[in-house]
Amino acid sequence: xxxxxxxxxxxxxxxxxxxxxxxxxxxxxxxxxxxxxxxxxxxxxxxxxxxxxxxxxxxxxxxxxxxxxxxxxxxxxxxxxxxxxxxxxxxxxxxxxxxxxxxxxxxxxxxxxxxxxxxxxxxxxxxxxxxxxxxxxxxxxxxxxxxxxxxxxxxxxxxxxxxxxxxxxxxxxxxxxxxxxxxxxxxxxxxxxxxxxxxxxxxxxxxxxxxxxxxxxxxxxxxxxxxxxxxxxxxxxxxxxxxxxxxxxxxxxxxxxxxxxxxxxxxxxxxxxx
Amino acid sequence: xxxxxxxxxxxxxxxxxxxxxxxxxxxxxxxxxxxxxxxxxxxxxxxxxxxxxxxxxxxxxxxxxxxxxxxxxxxxxxxxxxxxxxxxxxxxxxxxxxxxxxxxxxxxxxxxxxxxxxxxxxxxxxxxxxxxxxxxxxxxxxxxxxxxxxxxxxxxxxxxxxxxxxxxxxxxxxxxxxxxxxxxxxxxxxxxxxxxxxxxxxxxxxxxxxxxxxxxxxxxxxxxxxxxxxxxxxxxxxxxxxxxxxxxxxxxxxxxxxxxxxxxxxxxxxxxxx
DNA sequence: CGCGAGCTTGATGCCGATCAATGCATGTGG
DNA sequence: CCACATGCATTGATCGGCATCAAGCTCGCG
Numbered sequence: 215x216x217x218x219x220x221x222x223x224x225x226x227x228x229x230x231x232x233x234x235x236x237x238x239x240x241x242x243x244x245x246x247x248x249x250x251x252x253x254x255x256x257x258x259x260x261x262x263x264x265x266x267x268x269x270x271x272x273x274x275x276x277x278x279x280x281x282x283x284x285x286x287x288x289x290x291x292x293x294x295x296x297x298x299x300x301x302x303x304x305x306x307x308x309x310x311x312x313x314x315x316x317x318x319x320x321x322x323x324x325x326x327x328x329x330x331x332x333x334x335x336x337x338x339x340x341x342x343x344x345x346x347x348x349x350x351x352x353x354x355x356x357x358x359x360x361x362x363x364x365x366x367x368x369x370x371x372x373x374x375x376x377x378x379x380x381x382x383x384x385x386x387x388x389x390x391x392x393x394x395x396x397x398x399x400x401x402x403x404x405x406x407x408x409x410x411x412x413x414x415x416x417x418x419x420x421x422x423x424x425x426x427x428x429x430x431x432x433x434x435x436x437x438x439x440x441x442x443x444x445x446x447x448x449x450x451x452x453x454x455x456x457x458x459x460x461x462x463x464x465x466x467x468x469x470x471x472x473x474x475x476x477x478x479x480x481x482x483x484x485x486x487x488x
Numbered sequence: 489x490x491x492x493x494x495x496x497x498x499x500x501x502x503x504x505x506x507x508x509x510x511x512x513x514x515x516x517x518x519x520x521x522x523x524x525x526x527x528x529x530x531x532x533x534x535x536x537x538x539x540x541x542x543x544x545x546x547x548x549x550x551x552x553x554x555x556x557x558x559x560x561x562x563x564x565x566x567x568x569x570x571x572x573x574x575x576x577x578x579x580x581x582x583x584x585x586x587x588x589x590x591x592x593x594x595x596x597x598x599x600x601x602x603x604x605x606x607x608x609x610x611x612x613x614x615x616x617x618x619x620x621x622x623x624x625x626x627x628x629x630x631x632x633x634x635x636x637x638x639x640x641x642x643x644x645x646x647x648x649x650x651x652x653x654x655x656x657x658x659x660x661x662x663x664x665x666x667x668x669x670x671x672x673x674x675x676x677x678x679x680x681x682x683x684x685x686x687x688x689x690x691x692x693x694x695x696x697x698x699x700x701x702x703x704x705x706x707x708x709x710x711x712x713x714x715x716x717x718x719x720x721x722x723x724x725x726x727x728x729x730x731x732x733x734x735x736x737x738x739x740x741x742x743x744x745x746x747x748x749x750x751x752x753x754x755x756x757x758x759x760x761x762x
Numbered sequence: 763c764g765c766g767a768g769c770t771t772g773a774t775g776c777c778g779a780t781c782a783a784t785g786c787a788t789g790t791g792g
Numbered sequence: 793c794c795a796c797a798t799g800c801a802t803t804g805a806t807c808g809g810c811a812t813c814a815a816g817c818t819c820g821c822g
Contacts, residue, residue: 318667318670320671320756321756322757324671324676325675326667326674326675328667328670328671340663340664340667342656342657342659342660343657343660343661343663343664344664349667368649368652368653371646372646372647372649372652375642378642378645378646379642382659383616383617385613385659385660385663386613386614386615386617386659388663389613389614389617389659389663389666390617390618392663392667392669392670393592393600393602393614393622393623393666394592395666395670396592396669396670397592397594397598397599397600397602399670399673399674399717400673400714400715400716400717401594401598401714401717402598403810404810434767434768434769436768440674441674442674443673443674443675444810444811445810446768446769447769447771447810447811447812448809450770450771451770451771451810453770454771466769466818466819467768467769482594483596677777677778678777708800708801709800709801710800718779719778719779719780720801721778721779721801722777722778722779723801724800724801724802725802725803727802728802728803740786740787740801741800
């Protein structure tokens with residue numbers, strides 16, 4: 215249960231719910247290359263991410279309404295920001311293709327990656343509280359997002375109970391995910407953190423039709439470290455140790471999981487195997 | 489900005505907004521004893537917490553509607569739980585009097601305090617995602633909460649834009665708060681964590697009419713440690729160090745802040761004074 | 763080819779954990 | 793009222809995990 219929730223993001227815990235039909239989205243493959251980009255104007259109702267995204271569980275008629283709401287897309291190239299701390303908040307964004315990180319920073323320049331978002335996950339929920347964004351969202355690879363004008367989402371969700379409820383669930387899920395990350399940061403050791411992180415990533419990738427055992431990291435060791443509260447050297451060393459122990463094969467960012475249950479054991483035992 | 493947000497809870501960041509009129513609630517006093525309990529049947533519209541709680545910014549007519557919604561109270565004595573992980577989710581709770589902690593735990597028994605909630609703050613948002621609670625809420629002193637049936641809240645917020653918006657803000661604020669805690673857990677040292685914690689606590693107490701410089705901790709060193717990702721000995725030692733340095737006076741749980749700006753400096757400098 | 767960003771690996775040191783003893787406040791029962 | 797138990801806090805001594813500092817290494821790319 216922990217490994218399935220720790221680092222789940224805005225919408226990825228949908229995975230563990232009955233609505234999980236991820237396997238229909240894309241055939242298993244050995245690398246998590248971006249999902250093919252639809253020619254143009256893909257409606258929510260026919261989007262292959264609809265079972266992982268905001269539309270989960272919506273009826274046909276609600277979906278059609280949502281299609282009107284989510285009219286525009288935006289392309290963000292690798293390294294660019296979708297929004298920044300302080301930007302005025304207008305819209306939420308659903309990742310269509312690509313990969314993002316979000317980070318907060320304190321006045322004195324420290325910063326912390328608060329999450330990684332992949333296809334079907336929502337970005338921007340932080341902005342509702344203040345009408346300003348309170349974190350940066352940066353594309354880690356060329357990406358495309360669906361723009362969801364927030365005012366209109368509120369309007370529509372006043373009309374459609376299901377949409378309202380689904381939206382609330384997504385926000386709540388983000389809160390639960392954050393609590394899982396707090397647990398990780400507050401009480402786990404480096405090995406446990408990294409193991410939990412990898413298991414969470416593969417689980418989310420798997421729900422999107424990718425292999426459960428092979429993945430390409432889209433982020434640097436430093437970004438992983440920032441997320442996990444570790445230094446990049448520690449992340450690197452821990453990868454190496456996992457490799458030595460036969461848990462993983464690590465070739466730069468190409469990771470192959472050799473012993474999944476070994477990783478799971480790591481996460482679920484207070485200290486080692488005793 | 490960090491010190492005002494780090495550990496803010498569901499509704500306490502309302503403080504930093506324009507709606508902050510906390511000073512009308514209760515005159516400054518030297519100890520944070522529970523706010524006096526109203527005789528009976530206090531409506532939201534006449535509650536002295538309405539500027540810190542769900543009703544923030546609601547019009548008179550909306551408030552009256554809310555009064556119908558929030559009909560019941562519940563008393564929780566010190567040490568008892570308001571809800572537990574796994575309990576089915578029916579309602580949110582607004583703290584009327586008293587003090588709570590929330591904690592999550594992993595399968596292997598580790599647990600982590602995810603927040604402390606005081607009067608006017610909301611509990612239970614975690615339950616929306618799954619229809620089950622995913623953390624425990626424990627009263628740290630004899631407390632009373634207002635019960636907010638969730639179904640009815642959704643219903644009402646479909647009708648009243650302001651309520652809907654306010655509710656969304658509260659959820660978003662919790663997400664932002666959680667990100668602040670991640671920053672704290674991921675990148676701050678023991679002294680900085682404790683300083684940030686104390687500043688946040690006093691700020692929230694101050695908004696409720698209590699002294700900005702004197703407080704009684706309602707939680708043990710161990711609970712503080714769990715929240716901050718430290719061991720109780722470290723918390724205790726750090727308190728002692730603060731006392732030696734003239735920042736605080738510490739007498740068990742009675743804390744007096746002698747040098748607030750000293751604490752602030754601690755939080756806002758990457759490493760010491762260099 | 764050579765540069766640079768990112769990754770690995772080693773040596774060392776420090777912060778906070780751990781283990782252990784003592785102190786202090788509150789409560790209970792003889 | 794005192795003796796004792798209990799829960800919580802303080803303080804010291806020691807240890808260990810991760811940070812830090814410092815080289816090299818790898819790979820992609822101009």
